[in-house]
Amino acid sequence: MSAHKTILITGASRGIGYGIAHRFATLGASIVLLSRSAAAVDTARGSLPKIPGFANQSHRCIVGDVGDAVLWDDIRRNEVAGKQKDIDILINAAGVTHHSLLVATRTGVVEEVLRTNLLGTTLACRAVAKNMLGRKAGGCIINVASLLGLHKPTAGSTVYAASKAGVVGLTRSLAAELGPAGVRTNVIVPGYIETDMTARMSEVARIAALKATPLGRFGHVDEVADAAVFLVENGFVNGAEIVIDGGLACT
Template structure:
Protein backbone atom coordinates (compact mmCIF):
# COMPACT_ATOMS: atom_id res chain seq x y z
CA UNK A 1 0.00 0.00 0.00
CA UNK A 2 1.42 3.38 -1.02
CA UNK A 3 1.79 5.92 1.80
CA UNK A 4 -0.57 8.87 1.79
CA UNK A 5 1.01 12.15 0.79
CA UNK A 6 0.14 15.00 3.08
CA UNK A 7 -0.62 17.62 0.42
CA UNK A 8 -1.10 20.40 2.96
CA UNK A 9 2.44 19.95 4.19
CA UNK A 10 3.79 20.52 0.69
CA UNK A 11 1.98 23.77 0.09
CA UNK A 12 3.98 26.95 0.21
CA UNK A 13 2.67 30.32 1.24
CA UNK A 14 3.40 33.35 -0.90
CA UNK A 15 2.87 37.02 -0.21
CA UNK A 16 0.19 38.74 -2.28
CA UNK A 17 2.52 41.75 -2.65
CA UNK A 18 4.80 41.63 -5.72
CA UNK A 19 7.75 42.69 -3.55
CA UNK A 20 8.45 42.34 0.17
CA UNK A 21 8.44 45.35 2.45
CA UNK A 22 11.56 47.51 2.61
CA UNK A 23 10.56 49.03 5.94
CA UNK A 24 13.61 49.80 8.06
CA UNK A 25 15.96 50.11 5.09
CA UNK A 26 17.80 53.19 3.83
CA UNK A 27 18.35 53.74 0.10
CA UNK A 28 20.51 56.32 -1.66
CA UNK A 29 19.34 57.15 -5.19
CA UNK A 30 21.24 59.38 -7.60
CA UNK A 31 19.49 61.12 -10.46
CA UNK A 32 16.37 61.01 -8.32
CA UNK A 33 14.69 64.25 -9.37
CA UNK A 34 13.14 63.02 -12.61
CA UNK A 35 12.63 60.18 -15.06
CA UNK A 36 13.88 56.73 -14.17
CA UNK A 37 15.54 57.85 -10.93
CA UNK A 38 12.33 59.44 -9.65
CA UNK A 39 10.27 56.37 -10.57
CA UNK A 40 12.72 54.19 -8.63
CA UNK A 41 12.48 56.52 -5.65
CA UNK A 42 8.69 56.41 -5.75
CA UNK A 43 8.68 52.62 -5.94
CA UNK A 44 11.17 52.06 -3.10
CA UNK A 45 9.42 54.60 -0.86
CA UNK A 46 6.10 52.86 -1.51
CA UNK A 47 7.75 49.67 -0.21
CA UNK A 48 8.69 51.46 3.01
CA UNK A 49 12.32 52.45 2.42
CA UNK A 50 13.73 55.69 3.79
CA UNK A 51 15.48 57.55 0.98
CA UNK A 52 18.32 59.95 0.38
CA UNK A 53 17.72 61.64 -2.98
CA UNK A 54 20.63 63.12 -4.93
CA UNK A 55 20.49 65.34 -7.99
CA UNK A 56 22.01 68.61 -9.16
CA UNK A 57 19.05 70.92 -8.51
CA UNK A 58 17.61 71.49 -5.03
CA UNK A 59 14.24 72.76 -6.26
CA UNK A 60 13.72 69.68 -8.44
CA UNK A 61 14.63 67.43 -5.52
CA UNK A 62 12.09 69.17 -3.30
CA UNK A 63 9.34 68.50 -5.85
CA UNK A 64 10.48 64.88 -6.17
CA UNK A 65 10.51 64.31 -2.41
CA UNK A 66 6.99 65.71 -2.11
CA UNK A 67 5.75 62.99 -4.49
CA UNK A 68 7.03 60.13 -2.33
CA UNK A 69 5.27 58.01 0.25
CA UNK A 70 5.86 59.58 3.70
CA UNK A 71 7.70 62.58 2.19
CA UNK A 72 8.88 64.00 5.52
CA UNK A 73 11.01 60.91 6.24
CA UNK A 74 13.35 61.40 3.28
CA UNK A 75 16.47 63.52 2.79
CA UNK A 76 17.54 65.49 -0.26
CA UNK A 77 21.13 66.38 -1.13
CA UNK A 78 21.82 68.57 -4.17
CA UNK A 79 25.21 67.98 -5.72
CA UNK A 80 27.30 66.87 -8.67
CA UNK A 81 27.77 63.09 -8.60
CA UNK A 82 30.79 63.34 -10.89
CA UNK A 83 32.73 65.22 -8.20
CA UNK A 84 34.98 63.20 -5.89
CA UNK A 85 34.70 65.99 -3.32
CA UNK A 86 30.92 65.59 -3.25
CA UNK A 87 31.25 61.93 -2.23
CA UNK A 88 34.04 62.41 0.32
CA UNK A 89 31.61 63.10 3.17
CA UNK A 90 29.56 59.97 2.49
CA UNK A 91 32.34 57.58 3.50
CA UNK A 92 32.48 59.09 6.98
CA UNK A 93 28.74 59.08 7.75
CA UNK A 94 27.59 56.53 10.28
CA UNK A 95 23.95 55.79 9.44
CA UNK A 96 23.26 52.51 7.70
CA UNK A 97 22.84 52.31 3.92
CA UNK A 98 21.14 49.18 2.61
CA UNK A 99 20.58 50.14 -1.02
CA UNK A 100 22.44 52.27 -3.55
CA UNK A 101 20.88 52.96 -6.95
CA UNK A 102 22.99 54.88 -9.46
CA UNK A 103 20.48 56.38 -11.89
CA UNK A 104 22.18 59.71 -12.61
CA UNK A 105 23.17 60.15 -16.21
CA UNK A 106 23.40 62.56 -19.10
CA UNK A 107 23.32 62.00 -22.84
CA UNK A 108 23.90 63.98 -26.00
CA UNK A 109 23.33 62.94 -29.59
CA UNK A 110 26.33 64.01 -31.63
CA UNK A 111 28.74 62.42 -34.09
CA UNK A 112 31.94 61.57 -32.25
CA UNK A 113 34.30 63.52 -34.50
CA UNK A 114 32.16 66.63 -34.04
CA UNK A 115 31.69 66.34 -30.28
CA UNK A 116 33.62 68.80 -28.13
CA UNK A 117 36.17 67.53 -25.65
CA UNK A 118 34.25 69.22 -22.84
CA UNK A 119 31.05 67.34 -23.67
CA UNK A 120 32.85 64.01 -24.01
CA UNK A 121 34.47 64.45 -20.61
CA UNK A 122 31.21 65.56 -18.97
CA UNK A 123 29.33 62.49 -20.20
CA UNK A 124 32.04 60.07 -19.07
CA UNK A 125 32.56 61.83 -15.72
CA UNK A 126 28.86 61.82 -14.89
CA UNK A 127 27.83 58.42 -16.18
CA UNK A 128 30.90 56.32 -15.39
CA UNK A 129 33.04 58.12 -12.83
CA UNK A 130 29.96 59.35 -10.95
CA UNK A 131 28.84 55.74 -10.60
CA UNK A 132 32.31 54.65 -9.49
CA UNK A 133 32.69 57.41 -6.88
CA UNK A 134 29.24 56.61 -5.47
CA UNK A 135 30.00 52.89 -5.25
CA UNK A 136 33.33 53.53 -3.55
CA UNK A 137 31.94 55.93 -0.95
CA UNK A 138 28.80 53.96 -0.16
CA UNK A 139 30.48 50.58 -0.60
CA UNK A 140 32.97 51.45 2.14
CA UNK A 141 30.10 52.22 4.48
CA UNK A 142 28.33 48.98 3.58
CA UNK A 143 31.45 46.94 4.29
CA UNK A 144 31.57 48.31 7.84
CA UNK A 145 27.96 47.30 8.50
CA UNK A 146 26.75 44.09 10.08
CA UNK A 147 24.71 41.91 7.70
CA UNK A 148 20.94 42.36 7.85
CA UNK A 149 18.79 39.24 7.90
CA UNK A 150 18.27 37.99 4.32
CA UNK A 151 19.77 41.19 2.89
CA UNK A 152 23.47 40.96 3.67
CA UNK A 153 25.42 44.17 4.08
CA UNK A 154 23.82 45.93 1.13
CA UNK A 155 22.90 45.93 -2.54
CA UNK A 156 23.98 48.19 -5.41
CA UNK A 157 22.04 48.58 -8.66
CA UNK A 158 23.59 50.56 -11.51
CA UNK A 159 21.34 51.87 -14.28
CA UNK A 160 23.24 51.42 -17.54
CA UNK A 161 21.72 51.27 -21.04
CA UNK A 162 21.20 48.89 -23.92
CA UNK A 163 23.62 51.14 -25.80
CA UNK A 164 26.32 49.69 -23.55
CA UNK A 165 26.22 46.47 -25.57
CA UNK A 166 24.91 47.70 -28.95
CA UNK A 167 26.23 50.47 -31.14
CA UNK A 168 24.21 53.62 -31.64
CA UNK A 169 24.77 56.36 -34.18
CA UNK A 170 25.60 59.63 -32.46
CA UNK A 171 26.01 58.07 -29.02
CA UNK A 172 29.71 57.23 -28.84
CA UNK A 173 30.42 58.98 -25.54
CA UNK A 174 27.20 57.80 -23.90
CA UNK A 175 27.60 54.21 -25.12
CA UNK A 176 31.22 54.11 -23.97
CA UNK A 177 30.32 55.44 -20.54
CA UNK A 178 27.51 52.93 -20.07
CA UNK A 179 29.66 50.06 -21.35
CA UNK A 180 32.10 51.08 -18.66
CA UNK A 181 29.30 50.88 -16.09
CA UNK A 182 28.54 47.29 -17.15
CA UNK A 183 32.18 46.22 -16.94
CA UNK A 184 32.55 48.02 -13.63
CA UNK A 185 29.43 46.31 -12.28
CA UNK A 186 30.76 42.85 -13.09
CA UNK A 187 34.19 43.56 -11.61
CA UNK A 188 32.68 45.08 -8.48
CA UNK A 189 30.37 42.09 -8.07
CA UNK A 190 33.40 39.80 -7.93
CA UNK A 191 35.09 42.09 -5.41
CA UNK A 192 32.21 42.86 -3.04
CA UNK A 193 30.15 39.68 -3.22
CA UNK A 194 32.30 37.73 -0.73
CA UNK A 195 31.84 40.63 1.70
CA UNK A 196 28.06 40.36 1.59
CA UNK A 197 27.28 43.15 -0.90
CA UNK A 198 25.34 42.31 -4.06
CA UNK A 199 25.98 44.32 -7.24
CA UNK A 200 23.74 44.33 -10.32
CA UNK A 201 22.88 46.44 -13.34
CA UNK A 202 19.78 47.05 -15.44
CA UNK A 203 20.04 47.95 -19.13
CA UNK A 204 16.93 49.79 -20.33
CA UNK A 205 16.24 50.21 -24.02
CA UNK A 206 14.01 53.04 -25.17
CA UNK A 207 12.09 54.40 -22.18
CA UNK A 208 9.48 57.15 -22.28
CA UNK A 209 11.26 60.05 -20.56
CA UNK A 210 12.04 63.65 -21.42
CA UNK A 211 15.01 62.30 -23.41
CA UNK A 212 12.78 60.28 -25.76
CA UNK A 213 10.19 63.05 -25.80
CA UNK A 214 12.82 65.20 -27.50
CA UNK A 215 13.11 62.75 -30.43
CA UNK A 216 11.79 63.82 -33.82
CA UNK A 217 8.65 62.07 -35.03
CA UNK A 218 10.67 60.28 -37.71
CA UNK A 219 13.26 59.01 -35.22
CA UNK A 220 10.52 57.92 -32.83
CA UNK A 221 8.65 55.96 -35.51
CA UNK A 222 11.87 54.33 -36.67
CA UNK A 223 12.72 53.25 -33.13
CA UNK A 224 9.25 51.84 -32.49
CA UNK A 225 9.37 49.83 -35.72
CA UNK A 226 12.40 47.90 -34.42
CA UNK A 227 10.93 47.02 -31.01
CA UNK A 228 8.99 43.71 -31.08
CA UNK A 229 6.56 44.96 -28.42
CA UNK A 230 5.96 48.11 -30.51
CA UNK A 231 6.21 50.58 -27.65
CA UNK A 232 8.71 52.29 -25.44
CA UNK A 233 9.13 51.09 -21.89
CA UNK A 234 8.09 53.19 -18.92
CA UNK A 235 10.14 54.50 -16.04
CA UNK A 236 7.88 52.51 -13.72
CA UNK A 237 8.81 49.28 -15.51
CA UNK A 238 12.49 50.05 -15.00
CA UNK A 239 11.70 50.72 -11.34
CA UNK A 240 10.07 47.28 -11.13
CA UNK A 241 13.25 45.67 -12.48
CA UNK A 242 15.42 47.57 -10.00
CA UNK A 243 13.11 46.59 -7.14
CA UNK A 244 13.41 42.94 -8.17
CA UNK A 245 17.20 43.14 -8.11
CA UNK A 246 17.08 44.86 -4.72
CA UNK A 247 14.82 42.24 -3.18
CA UNK A 248 16.03 38.97 -4.67
CA UNK A 249 18.71 37.80 -2.26
CA UNK A 250 20.34 35.57 -4.92
CA UNK A 251 20.50 38.27 -7.59
CA UNK A 252 24.19 39.11 -7.89
CA UNK A 253 26.28 40.00 -10.95
CA UNK A 254 23.05 40.30 -12.94
CA UNK A 255 23.00 42.49 -16.04
CA UNK A 256 19.32 42.67 -16.88
CA UNK A 257 18.14 43.75 -20.34
CA UNK A 258 14.82 45.60 -20.32
CA UNK A 259 14.26 46.58 -23.93
CA UNK A 260 10.97 45.14 -25.21
CA UNK A 261 12.94 42.61 -27.25
CA UNK A 262 14.92 45.19 -29.22
CA UNK A 263 18.27 43.52 -28.55
CA UNK A 264 17.00 40.25 -30.05
CA UNK A 265 16.25 41.80 -33.43
CA UNK A 266 18.97 44.31 -34.22
CA UNK A 267 22.74 44.40 -34.08
CA UNK A 268 22.94 48.17 -34.14
CA UNK A 269 20.61 50.69 -32.51
Protein backbone atom coordinates in the same frame (compact mmCIF):
# COMPACT_ATOMS: atom_id res chain seq x y z
CA MET B 1 13.35 43.23 2.08
CA SER B 2 13.04 46.89 1.04
CA ALA B 3 10.64 47.89 3.83
CA HIS B 4 12.39 49.81 6.63
CA LYS B 5 15.54 50.10 4.48
CA THR B 6 17.31 53.33 3.57
CA ILE B 7 18.02 53.77 -0.14
CA LEU B 8 20.33 56.37 -1.68
CA ILE B 9 19.29 57.13 -5.27
CA THR B 10 21.24 59.40 -7.62
CA GLY B 11 19.41 61.24 -10.38
CA ALA B 12 16.34 60.92 -8.19
CA SER B 13 14.56 64.15 -9.09
CA ARG B 14 13.17 62.90 -12.42
CA GLY B 15 12.82 60.07 -14.89
CA ILE B 16 13.94 56.57 -13.98
CA GLY B 17 15.57 57.68 -10.73
CA TYR B 18 12.40 59.33 -9.46
CA GLY B 19 10.23 56.41 -10.58
CA ILE B 20 12.40 54.00 -8.61
CA ALA B 21 12.39 56.31 -5.59
CA HIS B 22 8.62 56.55 -5.63
CA ARG B 23 8.19 52.79 -5.91
CA PHE B 24 10.44 52.01 -2.95
CA ALA B 25 8.80 54.75 -0.89
CA THR B 26 5.45 53.00 -1.40
CA LEU B 27 7.06 49.84 -0.03
CA GLY B 28 8.07 51.58 3.19
CA ALA B 29 11.68 52.46 2.44
CA SER B 30 13.31 55.75 3.43
CA ILE B 31 14.77 57.54 0.41
CA VAL B 32 17.84 59.74 0.17
CA LEU B 33 17.50 61.64 -3.12
CA LEU B 34 20.60 63.07 -4.78
CA SER B 35 20.41 65.57 -7.63
CA ARG B 36 22.20 68.64 -8.97
CA SER B 37 19.04 70.76 -8.76
CA ALA B 38 18.02 71.81 -5.27
CA ALA B 39 14.56 72.91 -6.37
CA ALA B 40 13.85 69.77 -8.40
CA VAL B 41 15.05 67.33 -5.77
CA ASP B 42 13.15 69.09 -2.99
CA THR B 43 9.97 68.93 -5.08
CA ALA B 44 10.60 65.24 -5.75
CA ARG B 45 11.17 64.54 -2.05
CA GLY B 46 7.96 66.31 -1.13
CA SER B 47 5.96 64.13 -3.53
CA LEU B 48 7.19 60.81 -2.13
CA PRO B 49 4.62 58.94 -0.05
CA LYS B 50 5.02 58.01 3.58
CA ILE B 51 3.27 54.79 4.52
CA PRO B 52 1.09 54.64 7.65
CA GLY B 53 2.58 52.27 10.19
CA PHE B 54 6.17 53.04 9.17
CA ALA B 55 6.98 55.55 11.90
CA ASN B 56 10.69 55.69 11.09
CA GLN B 57 10.21 56.30 7.37
CA SER B 58 11.69 59.61 6.22
CA HIS B 59 12.96 61.13 2.98
CA ARG B 60 15.81 63.59 2.62
CA CYS B 61 17.86 65.32 -0.09
CA ILE B 62 21.48 65.79 -1.06
CA VAL B 63 22.33 68.43 -3.67
CA GLY B 64 25.47 67.94 -5.71
CA ASP B 65 27.22 66.71 -8.84
CA VAL B 66 27.76 62.94 -8.81
CA GLY B 67 31.02 63.42 -10.70
CA ASP B 68 32.49 65.51 -7.87
CA ALA B 69 34.84 63.40 -5.74
CA VAL B 70 34.68 65.97 -2.94
CA LEU B 71 30.92 65.48 -2.71
CA TRP B 72 31.35 61.75 -2.16
CA ASP B 73 34.17 62.27 0.32
CA ASP B 74 31.87 64.59 2.26
CA ILE B 75 28.99 62.14 2.08
CA ARG B 76 31.13 59.36 3.48
CA ARG B 77 32.92 61.51 6.06
CA ASN B 78 29.83 63.33 7.30
CA GLU B 79 27.72 60.20 6.99
CA VAL B 80 24.86 62.11 5.37
CA ALA B 81 24.11 64.22 8.40
CA GLY B 82 25.02 61.32 10.68
CA LYS B 83 22.84 58.76 8.90
CA GLN B 84 25.08 57.37 6.16
CA LYS B 85 25.61 54.18 8.17
CA ASP B 86 21.95 53.37 7.49
CA ILE B 87 22.42 53.18 3.71
CA ASP B 88 21.34 49.66 2.83
CA ILE B 89 20.87 50.12 -0.90
CA LEU B 90 22.51 52.36 -3.52
CA ILE B 91 20.86 52.96 -6.88
CA ASN B 92 22.83 54.93 -9.47
CA ALA B 93 20.35 56.40 -11.93
CA ALA B 94 22.00 59.76 -12.64
CA GLY B 95 22.89 60.16 -16.29
CA VAL B 96 23.14 62.51 -19.23
CA THR B 97 22.82 61.69 -22.89
CA HIS B 98 24.38 63.13 -26.02
CA HIS B 99 24.11 62.39 -29.73
CA SER B 100 26.74 63.34 -32.28
CA LEU B 101 29.46 61.67 -34.29
CA LEU B 102 32.62 61.32 -32.22
CA VAL B 103 34.71 63.39 -34.64
CA ALA B 104 32.24 66.26 -34.19
CA THR B 105 31.99 66.01 -30.40
CA ARG B 106 33.68 68.69 -28.33
CA THR B 107 36.07 67.59 -25.60
CA GLY B 108 33.94 69.31 -22.98
CA VAL B 109 30.93 67.21 -23.97
CA VAL B 110 32.97 64.01 -23.85
CA GLU B 111 34.16 64.91 -20.37
CA GLU B 112 30.67 65.81 -19.14
CA VAL B 113 29.11 62.55 -20.32
CA LEU B 114 31.91 60.37 -18.91
CA ARG B 115 32.01 62.39 -15.69
CA THR B 116 28.32 61.96 -14.95
CA ASN B 117 27.61 58.51 -16.31
CA LEU B 118 30.77 56.57 -15.52
CA LEU B 119 32.87 58.54 -13.04
CA GLY B 120 29.83 59.52 -10.98
CA THR B 121 28.64 55.93 -10.75
CA THR B 122 32.13 54.74 -9.85
CA LEU B 123 32.58 57.34 -7.10
CA ALA B 124 29.16 56.57 -5.64
CA CYS B 125 29.89 52.85 -5.55
CA ARG B 126 33.26 53.44 -3.91
CA ALA B 127 31.91 55.74 -1.20
CA VAL B 128 28.86 53.70 -0.26
CA ALA B 129 30.56 50.31 -0.59
CA LYS B 130 33.14 51.38 2.01
CA ASN B 131 30.35 51.98 4.48
CA MET B 132 28.57 48.75 3.55
CA LEU B 133 31.77 46.78 4.11
CA GLY B 134 32.33 48.56 7.40
CA ARG B 135 28.86 47.67 8.64
CA LYS B 136 29.41 43.97 7.80
CA ALA B 137 25.68 43.67 7.17
CA GLY B 138 25.66 43.16 3.41
CA GLY B 139 24.06 45.59 1.01
CA CYS B 140 22.76 46.05 -2.50
CA ILE B 141 23.99 48.25 -5.35
CA ILE B 142 22.03 48.72 -8.57
CA ASN B 143 23.50 50.65 -11.49
CA VAL B 144 21.50 51.86 -14.48
CA ALA B 145 23.25 51.47 -17.85
CA SER B 146 21.74 51.48 -21.36
CA LEU B 147 21.12 49.08 -24.21
CA LEU B 148 23.30 51.37 -26.34
CA GLY B 149 26.26 50.39 -24.20
CA LEU B 150 25.65 46.66 -24.40
CA HIS B 151 23.76 45.32 -27.41
CA LYS B 152 22.69 48.15 -29.68
CA PRO B 153 25.43 50.70 -30.39
CA THR B 154 24.43 53.28 -32.96
CA ALA B 155 26.22 55.98 -34.94
CA GLY B 156 26.23 59.18 -32.91
CA SER B 157 26.05 57.44 -29.54
CA THR B 158 29.76 56.69 -29.19
CA VAL B 159 30.55 58.63 -26.01
CA TYR B 160 27.26 57.79 -24.31
CA ALA B 161 27.59 54.11 -25.25
CA ALA B 162 31.15 54.02 -23.96
CA SER B 163 30.10 55.50 -20.64
CA LYS B 164 27.29 53.00 -20.19
CA ALA B 165 29.42 50.04 -21.31
CA GLY B 166 31.81 51.12 -18.58
CA VAL B 167 28.97 50.96 -16.06
CA VAL B 168 28.29 47.35 -17.06
CA GLY B 169 31.96 46.44 -16.63
CA LEU B 170 32.11 48.27 -13.31
CA THR B 171 29.07 46.35 -12.07
CA ARG B 172 30.42 42.93 -12.98
CA SER B 173 33.79 43.61 -11.36
CA LEU B 174 32.17 44.93 -8.20
CA ALA B 175 29.96 41.84 -8.01
CA ALA B 176 33.13 39.76 -7.76
CA GLU B 177 34.86 42.15 -5.34
CA LEU B 178 32.00 42.78 -2.95
CA GLY B 179 30.08 39.51 -3.19
CA PRO B 180 32.17 37.71 -0.56
CA ALA B 181 31.11 40.40 1.93
CA GLY B 182 27.44 39.91 1.09
CA VAL B 183 27.15 43.11 -0.96
CA ARG B 184 25.37 42.39 -4.25
CA THR B 185 25.90 44.53 -7.36
CA ASN B 186 23.65 44.34 -10.42
CA VAL B 187 22.86 46.47 -13.45
CA ILE B 188 19.61 47.41 -15.17
CA VAL B 189 19.96 47.87 -18.93
CA PRO B 190 16.98 49.82 -20.30
CA GLY B 191 16.09 50.25 -23.92
CA TYR B 192 13.81 53.15 -24.85
CA ILE B 193 11.86 54.28 -21.78
CA GLU B 194 9.30 57.10 -21.72
CA THR B 195 11.25 59.87 -19.97
CA ASP B 196 12.22 63.44 -20.70
CA MET B 197 15.26 62.08 -22.57
CA THR B 198 13.16 60.13 -25.07
CA ALA B 199 10.71 63.03 -25.24
CA ARG B 200 13.49 65.05 -26.87
CA MET B 201 13.92 62.54 -29.70
CA SER B 202 13.06 63.70 -33.19
CA GLU B 203 9.88 62.27 -34.68
CA VAL B 204 11.92 60.37 -37.26
CA ALA B 205 14.14 58.81 -34.59
CA ARG B 206 11.15 57.92 -32.43
CA ILE B 207 9.33 56.18 -35.26
CA ALA B 208 12.46 54.22 -36.17
CA ALA B 209 12.95 53.14 -32.55
CA LEU B 210 9.35 52.00 -32.24
CA LYS B 211 9.59 49.99 -35.46
CA ALA B 212 12.77 48.31 -34.22
CA THR B 213 11.19 47.31 -30.89
CA PRO B 214 9.21 44.05 -31.23
CA LEU B 215 6.62 45.13 -28.66
CA GLY B 216 6.03 48.29 -30.67
CA ARG B 217 6.19 50.70 -27.77
CA PHE B 218 8.60 52.35 -25.36
CA GLY B 219 8.87 51.08 -21.80
CA HIS B 220 7.49 52.84 -18.76
CA VAL B 221 9.43 53.98 -15.72
CA ASP B 222 7.29 51.72 -13.53
CA GLU B 223 8.56 48.72 -15.49
CA VAL B 224 12.14 49.69 -14.68
CA ALA B 225 11.16 50.12 -11.04
CA ASP B 226 9.78 46.57 -11.11
CA ALA B 227 13.26 45.32 -12.02
CA ALA B 228 14.86 47.35 -9.24
CA VAL B 229 12.51 45.81 -6.69
CA PHE B 230 13.33 42.33 -7.98
CA LEU B 231 17.07 42.96 -7.68
CA VAL B 232 16.68 44.17 -4.11
CA GLU B 233 14.35 41.39 -3.01
CA ASN B 234 16.20 38.43 -4.56
CA GLY B 235 19.20 37.80 -2.36
CA PHE B 236 20.96 35.40 -4.76
CA VAL B 237 21.20 37.70 -7.79
CA ASN B 238 24.68 39.16 -8.14
CA GLY B 239 26.46 40.45 -11.26
CA ALA B 240 23.27 40.22 -13.31
CA GLU B 241 22.33 42.36 -16.30
CA ILE B 242 18.57 42.88 -16.45
CA VAL B 243 17.62 44.05 -19.95
CA ILE B 244 14.33 45.94 -20.20
CA ASP B 245 13.88 46.81 -23.88
CA GLY B 246 10.73 45.26 -25.31
CA GLY B 247 12.87 42.84 -27.32
CA LEU B 248 14.96 45.48 -29.07
CA ALA B 249 18.22 43.61 -28.41
CA CYS B 250 16.84 40.63 -30.35
CA THR B 251 16.39 42.51 -33.61
